[in-house]
Amino acid sequence: MDFFVQLLVNGLSVGFLYGISAMGFVMIFKSSSVLNFAHGELLAIGAYIFLVLATEAHLPIYGAFILTMLACFSLGFIVEKLFLRPLIGEPLIFVIMLTVGLAAMFKGLILLIWGGNLHTFPDFLPEWLTLTWGGATVQPVYTLALVAGVTFLALFGLFFKFSSQGIYMRSVADNQRAALSLGVNVKNVFALSWAIAALVAGLSGIILGIINGVNVHDLSAIGLKVFPVVILGGLDSIGGAIVGGLIIGLLETLTGGYISPSLRDVVPYIVLVVILMLKPYGLFGQVEIERV
Amino acid sequence: MLLKVNNISVVYSDVIQILKGVSLNVEKGKIVSLLGSNGSGKTSTLKAISGLLKPENGKVTDGEIIFQERGIHNQSPEAITRMGIIQVLEGRQPFKYLTIEENLRVGTAARRDRSCRQDLEMVYHYFPALVARRRSKAGYCSGGELQMLVIGRALMAKPELLLLDEPSLGLAPLIVKEIFGIIKKINEEQGATIVLVEQNANMALQIAHYGYVMENGKIVMEGQAEELVENPDIKEFYLGVGAAGGARAYRDVKSYRRRKRWF
Numbered sequence: 001m002d003f004f005v006q007l008l009v010n011g012l013s014v015g016f017l018y019g020i021s022a023m024g025f026v027m028i029f030k031s032s033s034v035l036n037f038a039h040g041e042l043l044a045i046g047a048y049i050f051l052v053l054a055t056e057a058h059l060p061i062y063g064a065f066i067l068t069m070l071a072c073f074s075l076g077f078i079v080e081k082l083f084l085r086p087l088i089g090e091p092l093i094f095v096i097m098l099t100v101g102l103a104a105m106f107k108g109l110i111l112l113i114w115g116g117n118l119h120t121f122p123d124f125l126p127e128w129l130t131l132t133w134g135g136a137t138v139q140p141v142y143t144l145a146l147v148a149g150v151t152f153l154a155l156f157g158l159f160f161k162f163s164s165q166g167i168y169m170r171s172v173a174d175n176q177r178a179a180l181s182l183g184v185n186v187k188n189v190f191a192l193s194w195a196i197a198a199l200v201a202g203l204s205g206i207i208l209g210i211i212n213g214v215n216v217h218d219l220s221a222i223g224l225k226v227f228p229v230v231i232l233g234g235l236d237s238i239g240g241a242i243v244g245g246l247i248i249g250l251l252e253t254l255t256g257g258y259i260s261p262s263l264r265d266v267v268p269y270i271v272l273v274v275i276l277m278l279k280p281y282g283l284f285g286q287v288e289i290e291r292v
Numbered sequence: 293m294l295l296k297v298n299n300i301s302v303v304y305s306d307v308i309q310i311l312k313g314v315s316l317n318v319e320k321g322k323i324v325s326l327l328g329s330n331g332s333g334k335t336s337t338l339k340a341i342s343g344l345l346k347p348e349n350g351k352v353t354d355g356e357i358i359f360q361e362r363g364i365h366n367q368s369p370e371a372i373t374r375m376g377i378i379q380v381l382e383g384r385q386p387f388k389y390l391t392i393e394e395n396l397r398v399g400t401a402a403r404r405d406r407s408c409r410q411d412l413e414m415v416y417h418y419f420p421a422l423v424a425r426r427r428s429k430a431g432y433c434s435g436g437e438l439q440m441l442v443i444g445r446a447l448m449a450k451p452e453l454l455l456l457d458e459p460s461l462g463l464a465p466l467i468v469k470e471i472f473g474i475i476k477k478i479n480e481e482q483g484a485t486i487v488l489v490e491q492n493a494n495m496a497l498q499i500a501h502y503g504y505v506m507e508n509g510k511i512v513m514e515g516q517a518e519e520l521v522e523n524p525d526i527k528e529f530y531l532g533v534g535a536a537g538g539a540r541a542y543r544d545v546k547s548y549r550r551r552k553r554w555f
C-alpha cells in the first residue's frame with residue numbers, strides 16, 4: 001500500500017510535468033496548426049540553461065530559475081520570428097518539416113557545447129520538501145514537480161480566462177479569420193504561443209533533469225512523449241493535455257514499479273497505438289459545437 | 293468623402309481577375325448598400341477595403357482605395373483595422389468556444405484604449421438579447437443572436453467605417469427586420485458610417501441612403517436608395533415585383549438581368 005501511494009504521487013508529479021509541457025505543444029498547434037517536432041529539444045535547452053546558471057555561474061537557485069524561464073520565453077519568441085514567421089502562408093508540411101530541422105539543429109548545438117555526457121545538478125532541494133505518509137516517502141523533487149505543476153496550471157488558467165492577450169490567443173485558435181477581421185495581431189499570437197511553449201518545456205526540462213540527470217538524448221526522448229500525451233488528451237484540448245499527461249505519468253510509474261522498469265518507456269507508446277486504433281480524436285478532444 | 297474606391301481591379305492567386313474597375317464613394321454618416329447576386333464580387337470588394345484579401349492570396353492590382361485622404365489598398369488588416377475600418381464577415385463567424393462577453397472583448401483588439409465597460413453597455417443597449425447570454429459560449433447561440441453578436445463585436449472597435457457582409461443571410465424575416473432596425477438606429481444615434489452588402493435588396497434599400505448594384509465584378513447601376521427602389525429593373529429582378537410594362541425585347545435587357553436571380 002505504501003509502495004502504491006508512493007508510486008501514485010510520483011506518477012502524478014511526473015504526469016503534471018508531461019501535461020504542462022504538452023500544454024505548450026497544444027498551444028502552438030491550436031493557434032497555428034503546426035506540430036512542433038523540436039519540443040523535446042526545447043525541454044533539453046531549458047535544462048542546460050539552468051545547469052549553466054546554477055552550477056557554473058553559481059547564481060542562487062531562485063535567480064537561476066527565473067533567468068532560465070526568461071531565457072526560454074525569449075528563445076521561443078526568437079525561434080518563431082526567425083524561423084517560423086517567414087513560412088506563414090506556406091503549406092503546413094513545410095513548416096512541420098522545418099521543426100524537424102530545428103530539432104536536429106538544436107540537438108547538434110547542445111552536443112557541440114555540452115557534449116553527450118550525463119550532467120547532474122547539485123542537490124539543492126531542501127529536506128522539508130520531503131513528504132512522508134505512513135511508510136511512503138515522496139522525494140523533494142516530486143513535491144517540487146507537483147507544486148510547480150499546479151502553480152503554472154493556475155497561472156495559465158487565469159491568463160487565458162482574464163487577460164486580453166490570453167483571450168486573443170483563444171480567439172485565434174477558435175477562428176483565425178474572425179480574429180484577423182477584428183485586428184487581432186495574429187503574428188504576435190503565434191510568437192507568444194511559441195514563447196509560452198518554450199517556457200513550459202523549459203520548466204519541465206529543469207525538473208525532469210533533476211530527476212533523471214541532464215542529457216540531451218534522454219531529455220529530447222522524454223520530450224517526444226508529448227505525442228502519446230496529446231494523442232491521449234486530444235490535440236486541441238489544453239485540459240486534455242494535462243489529463244493525458246497525468247495518465248501517462250501514472251501508467252509509466254506503475255508499470256516501472258510493478259512490472260518492469262525496462263517497460264516504463266514503452267508504455268506510453270503502447271497507449272498511443274491503442275488509443276489511435278480505438279479513438280483517433282483522443283479521449284478529451286474538443287467537442288465540436290455544431291449549432292451554428 | 294470618408295471612403296473613395298477608385299476603379300479597382302482585384303486578382304486572386306495572381307491570375308483570377310474578379311473585380312474589373314469598381315468605383316464607389318461612401319459619405320460620412322451614411323449607409324451605403326452594395327447589392328448584387330451571388331458571386332458578383334461584393335465580398336471581394338469589402339475585403340479589398342478591409343485588407344482581408346491579403347490572407348486569401350488576393351490583391352488590388354489597379355486603382356486605389358482612399359480612406360480619410362490616405363491610400364490604404366493592399367495594406368495589412370492589422371493596419372487597416374487600426375485606422376478604424378472593421379468588416380463583419382459573411383456567415384456570422386463567432387468565436388464559438390468563447391463566451392459572448394469574451395467575444396465582445398476581442399472586438400477592442402484594434403483600439404489603443406482598452407477600457408471597454410462603457411462600450412459593453414452600449415452594445416447591450418442596442419442588442420438586449422445578448423445580455424442574458426453574456427456568460428454562455430457563443431457556439432450555443434441562435435443565428436439571430438450570433439448576427440447581433442458579430443455586429444456588436446465590431447462596434448466594440450469604435451469603427452469609423454463598418455462593413456457588413458450579408459447580415460440577413462439565412463435568418464428568419466422577423467429577425468432580419470429587427471436587426472435592420474437596429475442597424476438603422478446605430479447609424480442615426482451613433483452617426484456610424486456603414487457599407488451594407490446584401491442580396492436582400494428590399495430590406496437593404498429600406499435603410500440605406502445610397503445604393504450600388506454589382507454584376508460580374510463591375511458596378512452596373514447606382515443611385516439614391518429611394519430612386520433604386522422605384523427602378524423597374526430593380527423592381528423586377530431584385531425585389532420580385534413583375535415589370536408592369538409587359539415584355540421587352542431580350543436584347544434590351546441588360547446583361548445583369550439575364551442571370552439567375554434569388555428572391
Ligand SMILES: Nc1ncnc2c1ncn2[C@@H]1O[C@H](COP(=O)(O)OP(=O)(O)O)[C@@H](O)[C@H]1O
Binds near residue numbers: 310330
Ligand atoms: N480566394 C479566392 N480565390 C479565387 N476566387 C475567389 C476567391 N474568393 C472569391 N472568389 C471568386 O470571386 C467571385 C466573387 O466572389 P465574392 O466576392 O465572394 O462575391 P459575392 O460576395 O458577391 O458573392 C466568385 O466567383 C468567387 O468564386
Ligand SMILES: [Mg+2]
Binds near residue numbers: 334335
Ligand atoms: Mg459574399
